[in-house]
Amino acid sequence: MKRRDFSAQLGLSVIGAAGLPGLALAQGGPIEGKHYQKLSQALPTTPGKIEIVEFFWYGCPHCYAFEPAIEAWAQQLPADVSFRKVHVAFRANVKLHQRMFYALEAMGKEAQVRGAVFAAIHQQGQALDSAKSQADFLSKLGVDPAKYQDAYNSFGVNTKCQQAEKLSEAYRIDGVPSIGIGGRFLTSPSIAAGGERLPETEGGRRALAVSDFLIQRIRKP
Numbered sequence: 119m120k121r122r123d124f125s126a127q128l129g130l131s132v133i134g135a136a137g138l139p140g141l142a143l144a145q146g147g148p149i150e151g152k153h154y155q156k157l158s159q160a161l162p163t164t165p166g167k168i169e170i171v172e173f174f175w176y177g178c179p180h181c182y183a184f185e186p187a188i189e190a191w192a193q194q195l196p197a198d199v200s201f202r203k204v205h206v207a208f209r210a211n212v213k214l215h216q217r218m219f220y221a222l223e224a225m226g227k228e229a230q231v232r233g234a235v236f237a238a239i240h241q242q243g244q245a246l247d248s249a250k251s252q253a254d255f256l257s258k259l260g261v262d263p264a265k266y267q268d269a270y271n272s273f274g275v276n277t278k279c280q281q282a283e284k285l286s287e288a289y290r291i292d293g294v295p296s297i298g299i300g301g302r303f304l305t306s307p308s309i310a311a312g313g314e315r316l317p318e319t320e321g322g323r324r325a326l327a328v329s330d331f332l333i334q335r336i337r338k339p
Contacts, residue, residue, distance in 0.1 A: 147331060148310070148327075148328045148331050148332075149312070152312045152313070153305065153309065153310050153312050153324070153328050154299075154303050154304065154305040154309060154310065154328050154332060155303065155304045155305070155309065156302065156303055157288075157289065157290075157301070157302055157303065157304065160301050160302045161285075161288055161289075161301030161302070162301065163300060163301040164200075166198065167198060167199070167200050168198060168199045168200070168299070168300045168333055168336050168337070169199075169200050169201075169202070169298075169300060169301065170192070170195070170199060170200065170201045170202075170297065170298070170299055170300075170329065170333075171201075171202055171203075171204050171285070171289070171297070171298040172188055172192075172201070172202075172203050172204070172295060172296075172297055173203075173204050173206050173286060173289070173291045173294050173295065173296045173297075173298065174203055174204075174205060174206065174294050174295050175205060175206050175208075175212055175215060175216075175294050176205070176215040176218070176219065176235055176236060176239055176246075177212065177215055177239055178294050178295070179240055180294070180295060180307070180318070181294055181295045182236045182239075182240045183318060183322075184295045184307070184322055185232075185233075185236060187322050187323075187326065188295070188297075188322075188326065191326050191329075198337075199333060203219075204282045204285055204286065205219040205220065205282060206282065206283075206286050206291060206294055207279065207282070207283060207286075211247055213279070214246075214247050214248065214249070214252075215246065215247075216279055216282065217249075217270055217275055217279060218235070218246065218252050218270070220274075220275045220278040220279060220282070221266060221269040221270040221272075221275050222235075222256075222261070222266075222269075223278070224269045224272065224274055224275060224278070225261065225265065225266065225269050227256075227261055230259075231256065231259045231261065234259055235255075238255060249267060249270050249271075252266070252270075253266045253267055253270075285298075289304055290304070291304075293306060293308065294306075295307065295325075296309075297325060297326075297329050299329055299332040299333065299336070300332065300333070300336045302332075302336065303332045303335075303336075305325050305328045305329060305332070306325055307321030307322050307324065307325045308321065309325070309328075310324035310325040310327075310328045311324060312324075
């Protein structure tokens with residue numbers, strides 16, 4: 119979802135499984151500036167690891183649609199590739215979802231309840247836009263409300279939110295879902311489409327396949 123389109127619920131095309139039967143491989147593979155972007159300055163990374171970062175927002179319908187595909191893809195990544203999610207906060211009310219993500223992550227509960235959080239927002243129409251409404255909802259999933267509130271208001275979560283915003287700025291994220299690769303490259307379903315108007319499923323396939331291509335490129339500079 120584009121930063122400017124949050125209020126209108128418009129955004130990027132997504133979802134799919136890895137695989138790229140239609141991405142102009144006959145033309146030599148993904149093209150820099152067309153199917154992916156190269157960062158002007160590489161970011162620090164852990165030696166021996168290629169870090170993949172999915173930038174997302176709980177309230178983005180396209181992130182919700184993309185979730186099964188990118189999670190399945192992430193589970194198949196080789197040992198030298200790490201994967202993590204970073205929750206963006208393009209505007210003030212999105213910060214409430216960002217804090218929920220990092221509070222749950224601090225409690226070791228985020229992966230466990232993520233599907234229910236997505237479903238509550240996108241299927242049940244729950245805004246989950248206050249700490250209280252979040253705690254009430256999460257309590258039904260076995261998350262202790264008092265411990266959640268403590269985590270939500272903690273210094274650690276403040277720090278995680280600040281780090282997420284800095285990383286989003288470093289990658290120049292202006293829409294979600296987006297995928298950062300190795301501190302050097304960025305793609306997304308819309309970027310990987312290369313200017314074509316694609317179904318959501320194909321946009322997602324291309325983004326994941328471009329990511330695979332870039333992982334190989336980093337391995338063989």
